Amino acid sequence: MDFTIHQLVCFDAVIREGSFQAAAEKIGRSQPSVSAAVKNLEGQLGLSLLDRSGYRVLLTEAGRSFHDRMHVLLGELHELKTYASQLAMGDESELQVVIGDLCPLPETLGLLRRFFDGCPGTRLNLHFEAISGPWERLFDGEADLILHHIDKADPRFEFLDLFTVELLPVVTPGFLHFPISSSITTEHMRDYVQCVIRDSARHSPSRNYYLVEGARSWTVSDQTMKRELILQGMGWGHMPRYLIEQDLRDGRLINIAGKHLRGGQVEIVAARRRAEAHGPVASRLWTYIAEQAASFASTILL
CATH class of the missing domain: 3.40.190.290 (D-Maltodextrin-Binding Protein; domain 2)
Known part of the structure; x- marks a missing residue:
């Protein structure tokens, strides 16, 4: 029998909360059901994932390795659920886009206008921010997309190169x-x-x-x-x-x-949060910018 998502969620909660009781309270389950789910997961995998000998349960070496890989899967599952909900609702009613202080406004606004002309049902909310402002709005959940410079080594960003x-x-x-x-x-x-x-x-x-x-x-x-x-x-x-x-x-x-x-x-990019699900219009905008990046850069006097 294959392991279930419920078993993975229970195992993850135990690791994050430090005990079976705290994990059960966190995910709204009984302590025996969480304990049984993790025990069944270990049996199906043929691995000892937890060291239960101390006051707090700890990961075994195998458990730590499995949890690291499992964490990626649960993150992708969350994105998939969010995206499915957005698909069920249809196109987003509005998008939040932030233009940074180093973007040339005529060319940048022209790029956005050509896309949103084809999305009459989605309202574009534009914000103009400087220095750290675009990053802050993005990570505060107040922007779907920013056009600005970023730290490309920051794993929270997904980005498209635009121009320098x-x-x-x-x-x-x-x-x-x-x-x-x-x-x-x-x-x-x-x-x-x-x-x-x-x-x-x-x-x-x-x-x-x-x-x-x-x-x-x-x-x-x-x-x-x-x-x-x-x-x-x-x-x-x-x-x-x-x-x-x-x-x-x-x-x-x-x-x-x-x-x-x-x-x-300074390298200007289009950036969004990597670990966030993006709705249909936001996804089409991302694809559009990727397709237009080269011609967009050629219109700017660099």
């Missing part, structure tokens, strides 16, 4: 009181106001990139406002090349990156 943004430190002509060269250091810039993007995260630790320690800084909510402040000679800062390319060509802004004061590159 080049960030350049720029000033207006005459802003600096010394000659521009490739030898400018952060110490040279400490006496000048630096324009930075305000982290929109509400409860996560605030982050800042390229911030010169000890320098005065003015914070803004988006890249467009930041560009305007820099063009007005109110400060300097790192800007995405696609947003200032024409300013650089026309001489309104000057790239001051060099050996010490460096620019950078």
Whole structure:
């Protein structure tokens, strides 16, 4: 006889709660039924999964190995149940999408518009967030999808590569009181106001990139406002090349990156939670973005 999902759930609950009684209370079963389920599982597998000799039940070596593999199965089962429920309900009535501060708005909104034109029954709720804000909304369950940069080593993310943004430190002509060269250091810039993007995260630790320690800084909510402040000679800062390319060509802004004061590159992706089930419209959106990624990147001046 094959083991059952009920037996796996009981075994998992015992491990997580530390005892048969606590496991029974957690999953709403009697203690004898949980104990019998785990005992039957061991008999069917021909393995001793638990060491019952102490005050708390402990995993045997075989039990630990089996539980590690079983945990993946239970996670996939949860996703399947959630997805089946979403299928039964039909297309989602709304989706939450977060656009990060480094995404070019005209191209990004055009990409989303072309998809949602074909989904008249689903309302798109757009949020615009900066720095840590997109990640926070995703992990708080307030976003189905984010378009932003991520830590690709974080196993919680599933992602699609979109494009790379080049960030350049720029000033207006005459802003600096010394000659521009490739030898400018952060110490040279400490006496000048630096324009930075305000982290929109509400409860996560605030982050800042390229911030010169000890320098005065003015914070803004988006890249467009930041560009305007820099063009007005109110400060300097790192800007995405696609947003200032024409300013650089026309001489309104000057790239001051060099050996010490460096620019950078940021990989923008579409990301969602790996361990979350996604409904029909969200799944179609994911597939659509994957299919459009190459042509989408080609429309952006990088």
